[in-house]
Amino acid sequence: MPELPEVETVRRSLEPRITGHRIEAVDVRRRDLRWPIVDEFEERLRGRSIRALERRAKYLLIRLDDDATWVVHFGMSGTLLFHESRRERFDKHDHVVVDLAAGGQLVFNDPRRFGSMSIHEGDDAQLFEGVGPEPLDEVGFNGEYLFAHGKRTSRVLKDVLMDQRVVAGLGNIYVNEALFLAGLRPRRALRRLTRDDCERLAQSVRTIISEAIEHRGSSISDFLDGVGRMGGYQWRRRVYGREGESCAACGSTIKVIVVGQRSSFYCPTCQR
Ligand SMILES: [Zn+2]
Structure with missing residues (x-):
């Protein structure tokens, strides 16, 4: 199961490749992940630009240009892979495919489907209510x-x-x-x-x-x-x-x- 270092590693690998890019198309191939992907998901992402990539706990936070956040949790076996050029054929475990306007593609694959994907409006307070301090925050965790x-x-x-x-x-x-x-x-x-x-x-x-x-x-x-x-x-x-x-x-x-x-x-x- 991806822990903090793995999610941070994904964040660092994607950040230079997708920051500033506009989302052109979203294809949810399977909605029943750990929590079902909401019906508005595609509409909410389409046309938005990716402003920044952050992380909190084991969550990847993809900040959008309208101040909403695309929240990714990798569960037990999830991966979010960036491809320079779009693929046309997909694996049965490729559940979400996001095409970037510049030509790249993000594919969320999760064989065990314990991962989740959602759009969160506004700040993170509600999202991380009750979650403890980050281990690298010496003020909060010592x-x-x-x-x-x-x-x-x-x-x-x-x-x-x-x-x-x-x-x-x-x-x-x-x-x-x-x-x-x-x-x-x-x-x-x-x-x-x-x-x-x-x-x-x-x-x-x-x-x-x-x-x-x-x-x-x-x-x-x-x-x-x-x-x-x-x-x-x-x-x-x-x-x-x-x-x-x-x-x-x-x-x-x-x-x-x-x-x-x-x-x-x-x-x-x-x-x-
Ligand atoms: Zn020993």
Whole structure:
């Protein structure tokens, strides 16, 4: 599932290619994504120009010239690919095709259809009500923030960091990686951490997310950026998906346990 670094990678790959371009035609080939694409979608997009590409949490925000936003969520398996020249033939999982006036084409493909696509009018406040701070925002997300949150919850670290209301954009890959870097086990309770532990954890989250963006996300299952390139972070994984392998830091065997119905990978020596 695309997490923050993958969505940011898509944003960066598409930004120079589609910003300023006018949308000429919109073809919704299948409407029943996670939430149905509304009937007005095509009419709302047609003729608009793309003003900017932004991201919040795991959402790609394509700003239009009438101040509306074309909101894309990639779900489990969605991709939004830019093609220099228009294609005529499509895959059965190509659900939305957008032709740009300059000749390019955007194709949203999503085999599992957990993704979504909508038009949002006005500002983002309503759209992201209740969504936690961005992990790279040091003012909103830091050790003190986690320490204070620990006073209000008995949940374990893995569950807390996966919760989009606590911090936006993290998923299973980067939560596992951040916990390894912080030296903390997935099942530790947040409320048992010291201020220093919380500071180290917040810093580890930022380090991992920055590194993952720098390496253009993880292509572990099927992630591709906006022009079809794979990411590179999968080669740098410390623990995620590496059960039974040796920890690069200490040589211990990496273990897997299930926390909150998701696999959690950790080194029993480096993480306490
Ligand atoms: Zn280790």
